[in-house]
Amino acid sequence: MPDPSCENRTESxxxxxxxxxxxxxxxxxxxxxxxxxxxxxxxxxxxxxxxASIPQLERRLLVDSECxxxxxxxxxxxxxxxFRDPAFYRAFRAEVxxxxxxxxxxxxxxxxxxxxxxxxxxxxxxxxEGLAERCRxxxxxxxxxxxxxxxxxVFPLHALREYTRNYIAAGGSQAFSMYYTARYEHxxxxxxxxxxxxxxxxxxxxxxxxxxxxxxxCRNVMIYFNQxxxxxxxxxxxxxxxxxxxxxxxxSESVQFTPHxxxxxxxxxEQRIYQKRA
Numbered sequence: 696m697p698d699p700s701c702e703n704r705t706e707s708x709x710x711x712x713x714x715x716x717x718x719x720x721x722x723x724x725x726x727x728x729x730x731x732x733x734x735x736x737x738x739x740x741x742x743x744x745x746x747a748s749i750p751q752l753e754r755r756l757l758v759d760s761e762c763x764x765x766x767x768x769x770x771x772x773x774x775x776x777x778f779r780d781p782a783f784y785r786a787f788r789a790e791v792x793x794x795x796x797x798x799x800x801x802x803x804x805x806x807x808x809x810x811x812x813x814x815x816x817x818x819x820x821x822x823x824e825g826l827a828e829r830c831r832x833x834x835x836x837x838x839x840x841x842x843x844x845x846x847x848x849v850f851p852l853h854a855l856r857e858y859t860r861n862y863i864a865a866g867g868s869q870a871f872s873m874y875y876t877a878r879y880e881h882x883x884x885x886x887x888x889x890x891x892x893x894x895x896x897x898x899x900x901x902x903x904x905x906x907x908x909x910x911x912x913c914r915n916v917m918i919y920f921n922q923x924x925x926x927x928x929x930x931x932x933x934x935x936x937x938x939x940x941x942x943x944x945x946x947s948e949s950v951q952f953t954p955h956x957x958x959x960x961x962x963x964x965e966q967r968i969y970q971k972r973a
Contacts, residue, residue: 709749710734713756720757723837724900725770727924736770743769767838771919775809776857777850778816780946781864783914786966788866791941792824795909801830804908804935806899807916808834811845812858816865817912818888823868827891833906835897846894848884855882899928904935911936914967915945922952929953939973 710733714726725733741752744762756763778784795801808814814834821827836842850858855877862871875882897905899916911932917925933955936942942950942959944967950959959969 706734706749709753710737713737713749713753716753716757717763721763722901723767723898727900727921727927728770728919729921732919733770736766740766740769764838764840768840771836771838775812776854776861777812778858778861778865778867779813780914780966781861781866783943783966784816784820784865786963786968787943788820788824790963791910791968792820792826794941795826798909799829801826801910802906802908803830803832803910804906804912805832805834806897806911806913806932808836808842808845808894810841810850811848811894812850813912813914814845814892814894815848815884815888816862818892819862819867819874820865821891822888830891832892833908834892834894837896837898837900839896842894842896846889848886848889849881850884852877852880852882899931900924902931904931906935907937908935908940909937910941910943912943914943915948918945918947926954929955933958933971936971938971940971942969942971943967944969 707730710730711726714733718724718726737749737752741747741749743765744752744755746752746755752766756766803817805814805817811834814832817832818827821830821832834845836845855875859871874888875884899913913928913932917928920928929950932942941962944950946967948967950956950969958972960972962968962970
């Protein structure tokens with residue numbers, strides 16, 4: 696029987712080779728993603744593509760850009776829904792919105808927006824709070840395919856029951872049905888909601904700041920990164936955030952043990968909302 700440690704070391708070397716090859720060929724840097732997580736995504740892609748090994752997948756990815764797009768979708772983990780984590784939106788509505796009202800114009804960055812459900816959720820919340828007309832939401836993701844879906848604002852009809860429950864739990868004040876039109880097996884969200892959303896491609900790992908923001912939402916993104924990469928992303932978020940403005944992270948994320956921990960105060964501990972010190 697082969698030594699398990701040898702097998703693990705061989706797989707680790709193969710994973711490292713594949714990620715380095717992707718970085719060199721496409722400029723997409725996944726090398727500092729949490730190793731256990733990215734290895735699971737690689738193995739899942741091997742099964743989906745009906746291949747036999749990591750080296751086979753590496754060879755395929757380097758010559759087949761469509762396969763690369765499929766792998767990138769799997770690797771960057773697009774888990775989302777409308778008003779996901781309703782308690783966060785309740786806290787944002789009750790506690791952050793009053794802090795934003797006096798500001799003449801608001802720039803909000805939704806980093807890692809995936810297929811757009813949460814960006815549309817935020818647009819709905821801002822409309823109900825009377826801030827939509829003086830707000831711009833920048834919704835970004837590394838993956839062009841999921842951004843194309845986000846721009847369309849078309850979501851599956853079967854998800855509407857969950858979305859409606861979330862909306863109500865998040866403190867929604869209208870009939871949720873006023874925001875979309877049902878067509879066959881899909882729903883199309885009102886185009887006016889997208890009027891103040893800018894969807895664009897941005898790589899948190901490789902790209903720099905592109906504006907200064909009153910709010911940054913980067914929720915459930917860095918849980919897939921190792922500490923070194925998470926710290927680099929925190930550098931980017933900190934540089935992009937105006938003084939006295941707000942950073943919103945996911946339930947398993949925090950500014951603790953990051954390079955900028957002392958530069959934030961905890962604004963809402965349970966929902967991981969932090970305010971950059973003035």
